[in-house]
Amino acid sequence: MATDIISWIAVGLILATSFVTLAHRDWRVILGALAAQYIATFWLTTRHLPFVMGSAKLITGWMVVAALGMTRLGLPTDEDNAEDDFIRHGRGFRIILIGIIALVAAGSMARIEAGTPGLGLPVIAGSLLLIGAGMMQLGLTSDVLRVTLGLLMLLAGFEILYAAVESSILVNGLLAVTNLGLGIAGSYLLAAGSSVFESGDES
Amino acid sequence: MSAPIIWVLIPFATGVLILFLLGERISPLIAGAVAASLAVVALILPIDTAMLLGTISVKIAPSIQFFGRTFALNTADRPLLAIIYGLAALWFFGTQASGTAHRFVSLGLMIVSLLTASIAVEPFLFAALLLNMAAMLVIPLLVPLYQRPGRGIIRFLIYQTLAMPFILFSGWMLAGVEASPGNIGSTAQAGVMLGLGFAFLLAVFPLYSWIPMLTEEASPYATGFLLWALPMFTAVFALGFLDRYAWLRESPQFSNAIRFAGALMAASGGIFASQQKHIGRIMGYASIVETGLVVLALGLASTEVVNIVFLLLVPRGLELAVWSLALSIIKRKAYSLQFSEIQGMARSHPAAAAGIILAHLSMAGFPLLAGFPPRTALWQELAGQSLATSFWAFLGLIGLLIAAFRTLAVFVMAEENKAWELNESWTQRVMLGLGALGLFVLGIFPQALQPFIASLPALFSRLSQ
Incomplete structure (x- = not known):
């Protein structure tokens, strides 16, 4: 019973942090929300995976957040001014989007649970929320940080569901490497072309 | 020695070494030579069959266990490996002529080895x-x-x-x-x-x-x-x-x-x-x-x-x-x-x-x-x-x-x-x-x-x- 309550709290945390990542302007807050999201992801994956494997996912997620944060910290502050306007004007739209995602997740989780018994409603709800929010993030912007964030959220949602059907160490290891690779690729793309690196001598 | 080590681990490690150790002029030649050698080895050396090299018997094992899963390359994979590494050698030899940055060959070798691993994984x-x-x-x-x-x-x-x-x-x-x-x-x-x-x-x-x-x-x-x-x-x-x-x-x-x-x-x-x-x-x-x-x-x-x-x-x-x-x-x-x-x-x-x-x-x-x-x-x-x-x-x-x-x-x-x-x-x-x-x-x-x-x-x- 207690674990169920915690699982639903994790789902609530995912919903709140998804909204923050979609609607907030400050990259520090967004990355903080992502880090908090990984705690919820950790809890939901450990419903089907051993604690150690879930912890590995949590640590990998935080490493990705750290990599993105450190890269963004080294960039000039005017990097995402263009994004700011869009975020400022589209906040209501984003609240509606998150509402739609939550409704879709609530509507479909019972059906998925019936098709694949044993997954658990909170696991399905958390997974669908993350996948939906990730897809929204990808659809709304071409900003590198937000695209990376969207992909990481989408992968986290997928990993929660996939943990229920595949517990192989190799697959979970490769998924962790994929997350890390995505974080590093995102950091690289963030750094590429910024004024700090413009004097590079690449050919 | 097993086949996945030869066609996955060695090119990956070579790619890493080239990235950190070798210069712009020599790296395409080394990477091309490694890829060409792997293609030739795939053509001439059988997998899972014992060979006599002088007095020493050598056999390339087809598989390796990694985190509880198998990576396997069998005799049937040899022509495919020869094609992959032969074509990769062509790309690496052409790097200098194209004026592409030297990390192309190192990352290229790592990419080809990862893609080869995708054929081997079970x-x-x-x-x-x-x-x-x-x-x-x-x-x-x-x-x-x-x-x-x-x-x-x-x-x-x-x-x-x-x-x-x-x-x-x-x-x-x-x-x-x-x-x-x-x-x-x-x-x-x-x-x-x-x-x-x-x-x-x-x-x-x-x-x-x-x-x-x-x-x-x-x-x-x-x-x-x-x-x-x-x-x-x-x-x-x-x-x-x-x-x-x-x-x-x-x-x-x-x-x-x-x-x-x-x-x-x-x-x-x-x-x-x-x-x-x-x-x-x-x-x-x-x-x-x-x-x-x-x-x-x-x-x-x-x-x-x-x-x-x-x-x-x-x-x-x-x-x-x-x-x-x-x-x-x-x-x-x-x-x-x-x-x-x-x-x-x-x-x-x-x-x-x-x-x-x-x-x-x-x-x-x-x-x-x-x-x-x-x-x-x-x-x-x-x-x-x-x-x-x-x-x-x-x-x-x-x-x-x-x-x-x-x-x-x-x-x-x-x-x-x-x-x-x-x-x-x-x-x-x-x-x-x-x-x-x-x-x-x-x-x-x-x-x-x-x-x-x-x-x-x-x-x-x-x-x-």
């Missing part, structure tokens, strides 16, 4: 993860640190990452379909998931928008390498799916859907290519047409599927290598690959211009060039199954041919008094000359590929029955 489904990791390693190749990333690279990253969850989930669902084949609902769901996964991986219409964007904004040589490597291994992965799941290869609806996707890719790619005014984008669309033909071949209800797929994939590596090398040479002089910038360049860079035109004509299926025999083989099978599909594929090739003639016209559109010059370096001339020779040899003597291709159907035994 269950083969996990290859989707390795393909995704290889796609991430491509990013530093395509975007130099001084260049702001364009829309093409962002879309590439998104689509390649989206493919992996779809394929992993479809694999899990396919296991359920095998257990209860009569359940139409779950069969359709698994088919849709799998189709979406491969649509993202192979950049099926309309998900190929990133390809022309990338060929416009990134280094032509690195993009050409990407357009060779990823579709080739994805096609091998797709063959694995068709071989493994009987209902996939026996379902006429699934075959029709694959053929439809392939025809749409070939036709739309060719038509768009004929409208372009940027020779980089034209190469992108040509690779889309070529991938469309591979998808068409995958959808054939025939025992010749494996032969035709590999007959298409091997010349593709050579065509893209020649084309992107020539584009790199032109880009260094013209800065932009727009028609307006390259007008008349056949007089100043005849070798590069000839390389582009020959590779382009070969991809359009022009007789006597490498692309002609595989297209003939494909049409022979395709025409027996669907004349309409053959027509759409033909339309795509006509589009490519129009683009080739437009490019040729722009290249020779020079002032009358302009003298002919040969501004390419010796290395560039030799590499382009060898590539052009290869295009003619594969076109006139396609049986030269026979020793490599003949035993490949053994890799996908159920598909070839």
Whole structure:
């Protein structure tokens, strides 16, 4: 019973942090929300995976957040001014989007649970929320940080569901490497072309 | 020593060492030599058979355990390994001539080794993860640190990452379909998931928008390498799916859907290519047409599927290598690959211009060039199954041919008094000359590929029955 309550709290945390990542302007807050999201992801994956494997996912997620944060910290502050306007004007739209995602997740989780018994409603709800929010993030912007964030959220949602059907160490290891690779690729793309690196001598 | 260590771990470690230890001049030679040696070793050394070297008995073990899963490369994989590393050697030797940054060879070796691991991993489904990791390693190749990333690279990253969850989930669902084949609902769901996964991986219409964007904004040589490597291994992965799941290869609806996707890719790619005014984008669309033909071949209800797929994939590596090398040479002089910038360049860079035109004509299926025999083989099978599909594929090739003639016209559109010059370096001339020779040899003597291709159907035994 207690674990169920915690699982639903994790789902609530995912919903709140998804909204923050979609609607907030400050990259520090967004990355903080992502880090908090990984705690919820950790809890939901450990419903089907051993604690150690879930912890590995949590640590990998935080490493990705750290990599993105450190890269963004080294960039000039005017990097995402263009994004700011869009975020400022589209906040209501984003609240509606998150509402739609939550409704879709609530509507479909019972059906998925019936098709694949044993997954658990909170696991399905958390997974669908993350996948939906990730897809929204990808659809709304071409900003590198937000695209990376969207992909990481989408992968986290997928990993929660996939943990229920595949517990192989190799697959979970490769998924962790994929997350890390995505974080590093995102950091690289963030750094590429910024004024700090413009004097590079690449050919 | 086991086969995965030789063909996966050694090239990966070499790539890492080259990245950190070797300089710009020597790294292409070392990487090319390593890749060529691995191709030769794949050709001459048997796997899982004891050999006597003097008094010492040596045996290459076929598999290795890693985190509870197996990576295996068997004797049947040897021709495929020879093709992969042979073509990779060609790309690495051409690096210096193309003027690409030295990290191309180190990252290239790592990418090829990861993609080889995707062939070796068991269950083969996990290859989707390795393909995704290889796609991430491509990013530093395509975007130099001084260049702001364009829309093409962002879309590439998104689509390649989206493919992996779809394929992993479809694999899990396919296991359920095998257990209860009569359940139409779950069969359709698994088919849709799998189709979406491969649509993202192979950049099926309309998900190929990133390809022309990338060929416009990134280094032509690195993009050409990407357009060779990823579709080739994805096609091998797709063959694995068709071989493994009987209902996939026996379902006429699934075959029709694959053929439809392939025809749409070939036709739309060719038509768009004929409208372009940027020779980089034209190469992108040509690779889309070529991938469309591979998808068409995958959808054939025939025992010749494996032969035709590999007959298409091997010349593709050579065509893209020649084309992107020539584009790199032109880009260094013209800065932009727009028609307006390259007008008349056949007089100043005849070798590069000839390389582009020959590779382009070969991809359009022009007789006597490498692309002609595989297209003939494909049409022979395709025409027996669907004349309409053959027509759409033909339309795509006509589009490519129009683009080739437009490019040729722009290249020779020079002032009358302009003298002919040969501004390419010796290395560039030799590499382009060898590539052009290869295009003619594969076109006139396609049986030269026979020793490599003949035993490949053994890799996908159920598909070839």
